[in-house]
Amino acid sequence: MYRQTKRLTYFCHNSILPRKLTINAGIIKVNEEVKYALNAGKPVVALESTIITHGMPYPTNIECALDVEQIVRKEGAIPATIAIVKGKIKVGLIEDELKFLGDIKSSNPFKTSRRDIPYVVSNKLNGGTTVSGTLIVANKTHIPIFATGGIGGVHRGAHKTFDISADLIELGKCGVAVVSSGVKSILDIPKTLEYLETQGVFVATFGDNNEFPAFYLRTSGSKAPYSVKTAMEAAKIIKSSMDLDMQSGMLFAVPVPEESALFPEIINNAIEEALKSVKSDLNVMGKNVTPFLLQQVAKITKGKSLDTNIALIKNNAKTAAKIAVVLAELRAASNETDVDNLERVKGRPVIIGGSNLDCSATLTASEIKVGQNKTQY
DSSP states (O other): OEEEEEEEEEOOOTTTSOOOOOOOSTTEEEOHHHHHHHHTTOOEEEEOSHIIIIISOTTHHHHHHHHHHHHHHHTTOEEEEEEEETTEEEESOOHHHHHHHHOHHHHOOEEEOGGGHHHHHHTTOOEEEOHHHHHHHHHHTTOOEEEOSOBOOBBTTHHHHOOBOHHHHHHHHSOOEEEESBBOTTBOHHHHHHHHHHTTOEEEEESSSOBOOBTTBSOOSOBOSEEEOSHHHHHHHHHHHHHTTOOOOEEEEOOOOGGGOOOHHHHHHHHHHHHHHHHHOTTOOGGGHHHHHHHHHHHHTTTHHHHHHHHHHHHHHHHHHHHHHHHHHHHHHHHHHHHHHHHTOOSSOOOSSOEEEEEEEEEOSSSOOOOTTOOOO
């Protein structure tokens, strides 16, 4: 009378088979291009937005953000700039949204970390997501790699102020690999590395040695626990972490290109002078300290630090995109192997996680004949 067909859908860990992205409604809005790439297992690189809203002057901020996205595309990956626009968390800004957010006189954006997200969303405000804010969203939408300039850390004098960036906490909780030029030079780098160790964050320098970079500088005087030399090596480590479901972040520290690095004496003197400005201005505290210090350093160095900042961000985006492309290839190869194994399974299938069972009926007769009651339908 009819033919029944069954279709089983296997849901496995995302390092085995691509996880279908379903978050595209409500508070989190995933750009269609980004959503397609994630569902298809294509390389995607998350990008933060405080660089746009609080890290650079207008219109340099917009120009830099657009250039960074283009660099990611040239390397074969899809950029996903994350921000909050009118109360909606956006994953993958279109150009008009990016320009709107970058014009801070119009958008009036908040510097948005974990604690700020509910407030900005509920009041339908605009926000530039910090490293920690971006990590949360990237983790929720299964974007494994995130490029930024430099992460936050333990501030100098933290033994008195307890000023420690939320970036370090989120790195310990979110399974996302961050590519940055280490830690901002204005911070206490040795204490930051100690804190990252406590949080269980994997830290490696991307280069020929373990010299940990310091944002504007190629070296900080501190050592990273590990070093990786190629995108393939980094991607293999990330994939292993995903396969093991470690649920903790990773930091790949990329030294600023040598031609763009500043001389230590120039930047160190500028930082010391900027720190004095913070101490004398009682209105600068909390999340406003880092943007204020970066602005002061740029002013003292007559714009040289801003040029270096732009150069390292672009270099980090390029490196992150290379890693993302290799990681996608490794995961695709793993998927093919596991799908082949599933097809060779004999007898009853083993379901890991859960399954959907869809049944469909196809009529083989031209009409339906009812029994003796002759009920009409």
